[in-house]
Amino acid sequence: MRDPTLRGERLGRQLRELRESYERALAAPRVHERALGDPHVLFEVAGSTFALRAAELGELRNATDLVRVPAGGPLIAGAIAHRQEIVQVIDLRALFELPERGGPAGFVLVLRPLALRTGVLCERLLGLHRVAPDALSRLDRVYASGHFMHGARSVAVLRSEALVQDPEPG
Amino acid sequence: MLRRMSIRRQVAFALAIVGGILAVAIGASLYQVRETQRLTGHNLEVRAPALLAASKLLAGVDRSQAELAGGLLHPDHARTHARAAAWLEEVEPALARLEVLAAGGDGAHVQELRSLATGLRTAQEAIEQRGPAAQQSGLELERSAQQAERIRALVLGLVAGEAELLERDAALAREQVAELLLLHWLLLGSGVVAAGLAGSYIGRTVRRRISAESGELMGSVAELRTSSHELSSGATAQVTCMSEFSNTIRELASASVQIVERCRQVARQSEAAVLRCQDGGHAVAQAQEVVDAIKAQIEKVVHHMLELGSKSQEINLAADVITELAEQTTILSYNAAIEAAAAGEAGRSFAVVADQVGRLSDRAKEAVRDVRALIADIQRSSNTTIMATEDGLKAAERGREVQADAGEKMEQIIDVIQNALDSIREIEMSATQQSTAALHVNVGIESAAAAAKRFETSARQCLQLAGALTRSAENLNDI
Numbered sequence: 157m158r159d160p161t162l163r164g165e166r167l168g169r170q171l172r173e174l175r176e177s178y179e180r181a182l183a184a185p186r187v188h189e190r191a192l193g194d195p196h197v198l199f200e201v202a203g204s205t206f207a208l209r210a211a212e213l214g215e216l217r218n219a220t221d222l223v224r225v226p227a228g229g230p231l232i233a234g235a236i237a238h239r240q241e242i243v244q245v246i247d248l249r250a251l252f253e254l255p256e257r258g259g260p261a262g263f264v265l266v267l268r269p270l271a272l273r274t275g276v277l278c279e280r281l282l283g284l285h286r287v288a289p290d291a292l293s294r295l296d297r298v299y300a301s302g303h304f305m306h307g308a309r310s311v312a313v314l315r316s317e318a319l320v321q322d323p324e325p326g
Numbered sequence: 327m328l329r330r331m332s333i334r335r336q337v338a339f340a341l342a343i344v345g346g347i348l349a350v351a352i353g354a355s356l357y358q359v360r361e362t363q364r365l366t367g368h369n370l371e372v373r374a375p376a377l378l379a380a381s382k383l384l385a386g387v388d389r390s391q392a393e394l395a396g397g398l399l400h401p402d403h404a405r406t407h408a409r410a411a412a413w414l415e416e417v418e419p420a421l422a423r424l425e426v427l428a429a430g431g432d433g434a435h436v437q438e439l440r441s442l443a444t445g446l447r448t449a450q451e452a453i454e455q456r457g458p459a460a461q462q463s464g465l466e467l468e469r470s471a472q473q474a475e476r477i478r479a480l481v482l483g484l485v486a487g488e489a490e491l492l493e494r495d496a497a498l499a500r501e502q503v504a505e506l507l508l509l510h511w512l513l514l515g516s517g518v519v520a521a522g523l524a525g526s527y528i529g530r531t532v533r534r535r536i537s538a539e540s541g542e543l544m545g546s547v548a549e550l551r552t553s554s555h556e557l558s559s560g561a562t563a564q565v566t567c568m569s570e571f572s573n574t575i576r577e578l579a580s581a582s583v584q585i586v587e588r589c590r591q592v593a594r595q596s597e598a599a600v601l602r603c604q605d606g607g608h609a610v611a612q613a614q615e616v617v618d619a620i621k622a623q624i625e626k627v628v629h630h631m632l633e634l635g636s637k638s639q640e641i642n643l644a645a646d647v648i649t650e651l652a653e654q655t656t657i658l659s660y661n662a663a664i665e666a667a668a669a670g671e672a673g674r675s676f677a678v679v680a681d682q683v684g685r686l687s688d689r690a691k692e693a694v695r696d697v698r699a700l701i702a703d704i705q706r707s708s709n710t711t712i713m714a715t716e717d718g719l720k721a722a723e724r725g726r727e728v729q730a731d732a733g734e735k736m737e738q739i740i741d742v743i744q745n746a747l748d749s750i751r752e753i754e755m756s757a758t759q760q761s762t763a764a765l766h767v768n769v770g771i772e773s774a775a776a777a778a779k780r781f782e783t784s785a786r787q788c789l790q791l792a793g794a795l796t797r798s799a800e801n802l803n804d805i
Contacts, residue, residue, distance in 0.1 A: 167693050174689055178682040182675065195667045195677070197660065210667035216660040218653075263657070281656075284663045284684065 193289055197265065198282035198311060202254035205309045208276070210284060212316040214238065214268035219261040219277060233277045238266050245275035246319065251299070267316040274320040282306075287313070336531060340524030344517050351513030358506045362499050377488055379419065380481040387474040438480060445473050540803040547799055551792035554785050561782035568775035575768040582761035589754035596747040600740055607736045614729045621722040628715045635708050638701050645694050645701065652690040659684030 196207040197216070215238060222234040222245055233247040245264050248254065265276045285306065292302045292313065302313045662680030666673030 167689075167696065170689050170692070174682065174685055177685070178678070181678045181682070195663065197664070210664045213664045213667075216657050216664065218657065281660065284660060284681070 193286040193291070195284055196287050196313065197284055198306060199263070199265065199278035200280040200282060201248045201252075201278050202256065204252070204254060205282065205306065205311045206248070206278075207285075207287070207304075207311045207313045208265060208267070208316055209313070212267055212269045214266040214273065216281070217264045217266065217275075219264050222261070222264060222277070233261070236264055236266075236275055238273060238275070241273055243273040243275050245277050247277050251319075267320050269317045269320055272317075272320040276314075276319065336528050340521070340528055343524065344521050347513060347517045347520060351510060351517070354509055354513075355506055358502055358509070362502050365495055366499060377485055379422075380485055382419075384478055384481050387477050391471055391474050445470075536802055540799045543802070544796060544799040547792050547795040550795070551789060554788040554792050558782060558785035558789055561778055561785050564778040565775055565782055568771055568778055572768055572771045572775060575764050575771060579761050579764035579768065582757045582764060585757040586754050586761065589750050589757060593747055593750050593754065596743050596750060600743050600747070603736050603740045603743065607733055607740070610729050610733045610736060614726055614733075617722050617726050617729060621719060621726070624715050624718045624722060628712060628719070631708050631712045631715065635705060635712070638705050638708065641701050642698065645697050648697075649691065649694045652687045652694060655687035655690065656684055659687055 195210040197210055197213060198205060198207050200206070217236060217238070221236045223236065224234045225232055225244070228234070228244075230250040231246050233245045235242050235244050237243075243266060249256075261277045261279055263278050263281055265278060267274045267276060287304050291304045293304060294302045295312075297315075299315050299318050300312045301315050304311055304313070659680045662683060663677055666677035666680055669676065
């Protein structure tokens with residue numbers, strides 16, 4: 157059994173480091189945003205890792221709000237209510253013919269490019285990361301604009317406008 | 327048949343024959359002597375008094391005649407009367423004797439003699455009555471003198487006859503004595519001959535019997551010697567066995583004494599064991615009380631641990647809430663970051679805040695995981711403690727049962743030890759009695775050993791006696 161006293165000390169230290177990091181971040185000098193890269197939301201579907209630019213997202217929600225749509229086809233996982241609008245949610249697993257999902261659907265990423273709204277169902281969020289331009293490899297695909305390595309993972313950067321406009325198997 | 331008789335009976339038979347012959351001879355002799363004595367006695371008892379009476383009669387007649395003659399010369403009637411009375415007193419018994427004599431012999435003489443005596447007395451009475459009538463008295467005196475003379479003649483004749491009879495009886499007695507002597511010699515000779523024949527026959531028989539008996543005696547003596555030798559050996563072995571037996575009995579008595587002492591030691595130890603068991607029983611009872619107290623404390627611990635488990639469940643629920651809050655906070659931080667990204671440069675600080683909120687929610691999740699781990703550890707420890715306390719309860723209950731059983735066993739042990747103590751005391755008493763009995767037996771065995779020793783000595787003496795008997799039998803066989 158681990159020592160609870162050590163646990164408490166570690167937690168207090170982490171909080172202190174968190175506060176110091178927060179203060180350092182606020183006090184840090186401004187750097188060029190382009191050099192840091194755009195922030196991307198990394199998520200996982202059926203064991204594959206994908207990324208979407210944060211600027212193209214409208215909201216991140218729990219999948220518990222998902223409502224199944226009768227006769228919606230394999231691509232349409234359901235619909236959610238987003239800011240007084242009904243937004244369809246697509247299933248990337250069916251779109252990319254991925255194998256069985258690795259777990260229950262946890263989140264819905266609401267895309268908002270070009271004032272259109274579409275939701276993407278994902279199983280797990282991996283965080284928000286800035287992707288530097290030199291780390292991003294360009295791809296000329298219908299649904300993917302590039303990819304980069306996040307640790308040992310190969311992450312595909314999805315085209316949100318393609319997913320919103322033509323959610324067909326590619 | 328005579329040969330089949332024993333020596334003693336043969337000797338007795340021979341002695342009986344000789345004795346019979348001698349008895350017949352002695353009987354005949356006694357009979358002859360008795361007859362002779364009877365005849366002689368008769369003569370002495372009858373004729374001798376008759377002869378004496380006759381002599382007295384003659385003397386009385388002579389004196390009467392003289393008195394009568396004197397009375398006539400000097401008449402004194404009183405004196406004469408007295409003398410006549412005295413004469414009659416003397417004559418009367420003589421006459422009675424003569425009458426007796428006459429009854430077995432010549433009665434005519436006695437009748438005549440009696441008539442003469444009567445006449446003489448009559449004459450004398452007449453003389454006394456007439457007194458002074460001398461003439462008549464003279465006549466009477468003369469007549470009485472004649473009668474007296476006649477009496478004298480008769481008495482003399484009677485005496486002569488009696489003398490002849492006595493002579494004849496004496497001759498007869500001599501003849502009878504001679505016959506008796508002859509008979510004696512004949513019987514003595516026949517007895518000697520019979521004794522000689524019987525002695526010869528008995529001698530042969532005795533020699534034959536002695537020869538046979540000496541043979542048997544030698545055989546018997548040989549057997550006696552063998553038996554005596556065996557008896558001597560047996561007696562020696564018996565003495566040795568008795569000695570060993572006595573030693574064994576002494577050892578047994580010594581062992582009994584040791585058993586008694588050991589029994590006493592064991593009895594003392596058993597009494598101490600009973601006291602210890604009683605102390606043990608008290609200790610068991612106290613231990614039961616302690617176990618009960620421990621059980622109560624363990625039950626309290628179990629109760630508290632169950633409460634702790636319940637609280638842990640509540641903490642888990644709270645952690646779930648915190649986890650949900652952290653999740654929502656994470657989502658909120660993402661949304662904030664998304665909004666900041668949409669705001670561009672203006673949302674840079676807001677992005678920092680969103681990032682910090684996300685990190686904070688991550689930290690909150692980690693903290694919740696730590697809390698859950700802690701709660702899991704606590705629950706595991708609690709479960710382990712509860713199981714341990716349940717085991718402790720079971721162990722306490724079992725310990726209580728074991729102690730109760732130990733208490734019962736202790737009581738049973740006390741009973742067993744008490745019974746053993748009683749048995750040991752009985753054994754001690756029996757061993758004491760056995761020791762005493764062994765000593766008595768030892769005394770008896772020593773007496774028996776002494777008797778066996780004496781028996782051994784007697785057996786050796788018998789052996790020596792058997793040797794002597796063998797020699798005697800050999801000597802007897804040589805006879």
